[in-house]
Amino acid sequence: MNYQEADHIRMLREMLQKFVENEMPRELAREWDQTNEYPAEVFAKLAELGVTGMTVPEEYGGSGRDIQATMITIEELSRRSMAVAVPYIMATCYAGMNLVECGSEAQKTEMLPRVASGDLLFAYGLTEPDVGADLASVRTTVVRDGDELVINGSKRFCSGAEICDYIYTLACSDKEGERYQNLSFVMIPPDTAGVTIERIATMGMHGAATTDVTFTNVRVPASLLMGGDAGWNNGWKMLAGPGLDVEKLEVAAIAIGVAAAAVEDAWEYSQERRQFGKPICTYQSIRHKLADMQTKLHAARLMTYHAASLLQQGQAAGVETSMTKMFATEAAKELALECQTIMGAYGYVKEFDAERYVREAIVLPIFGGSTAIHLNNISNWMGLPKR
Numbered sequence: 001m002n003y004q005e006a007d008h009i010r011m012l013r014e015m016l017q018k019f020v021e022n023e024m025p026r027e028l029a030r031e032w033d034q035t036n037e038y039p040a041e042v043f044a045k046l047a048e049l050g051v052t053g054m055t056v057p058e059e060y061g062g063s064g065r066d067i068q069a070t071m072i073t074i075e076e077l078s079r080r081s082m083a084v085a086v087p088y089i090m091a092t093c094y095a096g097m098n099l100v101e102c103g104s105e106a107q108k109t110e111m112l113p114r115v116a117s118g119d120l121l122f123a124y125g126l127t128e129p130d131v132g133a134d135l136a137s138v139r140t141t142v143v144r145d146g147d148e149l150v151i152n153g154s155k156r157f158c159s160g161a162e163i164c165d166y167i168y169t170l171a172c173s174d175k176e177g178e179r180y181q182n183l184s185f186v187m188i189p190p191d192t193a194g195v196t197i198e199r200i201a202t203m204g205m206h207g208a209a210t211t212d213v214t215f216t217n218v219r220v221p222a223s224l225l226m227g228g229d230a231g232w233n234n235g236w237k238m239l240a241g242p243g244l245d246v247e248k249l250e251v252a253a254i255a256i257g258v259a260a261a262a263v264e265d266a267w268e269y270s271q272e273r274r275q276f277g278k279p280i281c282t283y284q285s286i287r288h289k290l291a292d293m294q295t296k297l298h299a300a301r302l303m304t305y306h307a308a309s310l311l312q313q314g315q316a317a318g319v320e321t322s323m324t325k326m327f328a329t330e331a332a333k334e335l336a337l338e339c340q341t342i343m344g345a346y347g348y349v350k351e352f353d354a355e356r357y358v359r360e361a362i363v364l365p366i367f368g369g370s371t372a373i374h375l376n377n378i379s380n381w382m383g384l385p386k387r
């Protein structure tokens, strides 16, 4: 499809496609999926391309904030493997975007150059055993003790905790305080005494393994409070700030990558597979499915690129990003299942990638705000009366 992309975006896409073919062949992607291991050496080569600097301003060693380019990088990496795409998000978005928007000057100066060189990853420690969508109710606590912060509690579904430099932890900093005004973010190195990490066996998203993290009297320097002293009790504003809109698009970009791979494989397979003397792509039931898949993929891309351009221009895009996240992830789920159907029994065996696309796609409507939460937000923000 012709997306009339700017020259630098077209060149970026071509460079990434070459990188994926050379450094992330299908056999390796299958291996990372099976072993659930992070290919650090491939990530280091990716960083050499300069793409981890695309959320970092030039004065901190990056190439300047380019949301469209960041989303296209996520899309191209996700076409092949979460084991590289998720760490890329952990660097550029979880670390880069949050530090740029919420970090103190000292934190930006120290950490952003490391993000730009692909040398600093955050894992998100938001969800807890009893806290999913309702993040303002987190029970993990942080208290100040002189020059240190003391953290206690547990985080669930923390992806990439084993490979990150900091677990970006949402904690209650004032138990008696008002809701939304009693939260802070602490950056906790995973090798700090008192941190324990245990893997959770998930269906997909392998490479940046999903984990349970427990904090028992964990002590870190107060300088690891996001935003410095001014960040105390300001966690909700940091969570619900402009970074939230970008986070929705990150998941949409993963969805587009997975959906594009599914459409591509089904398209190819339908031309190779012959039944009743002719390729199955000549049967109307298959042709219509493929045309429908291409249309939904195109729509998801246009929504994502449009929302990214709004954010790049600094415009408010809460509704657009919620619509995009919801549509793209639901479409990816549907398209991955359609790909599997077109490939028949071969869509069910591990030798082909169709079954992996399904495992990767079905989680996408769950995190980054579930479909139900985005539907709530869209109807509320567009002013639909509740009574």
Ligand SMILES: Cc1cc2nc3c(=O)[nH]c(=O)nc-3n(C[C@H](O)[C@H](O)[C@H](O)COP(=O)(O)OP(=O)(O)OC[C@H]3O[C@@H](n4cnc5c(N)ncnc54)[C@H](O)[C@@H]3O)c2cc1C
Pocket (backbone or CB within 6 Å): 123, 124, 125, 126, 127, 131, 132, 133, 134, 156, 157, 158, 159, 160, 202, 204, 205, 210, 363, 366, 367, 368, 369, 370, 371, 372, 373, 376
């Ligand atoms: C593979 C994987 C990786 C993850 N990685 C991370 C990570 O790195 N860091 C992290 O912090 N979390 C992570 N998560 C957790 C993820 O963000 C949560 O699953 C998500 O926030 C939803 O929480 P929950 O699953 O507890 O669902 P719940 O919030 O318990 O919701 C359950 C159901 O109720 C619905 N629901 C809830 N509230 C409402 C409402 N108000 N209106 C309508 N419907 C509602 C939801 O849509 C859903 O269908 C990950 C999860 C998975 C599966």
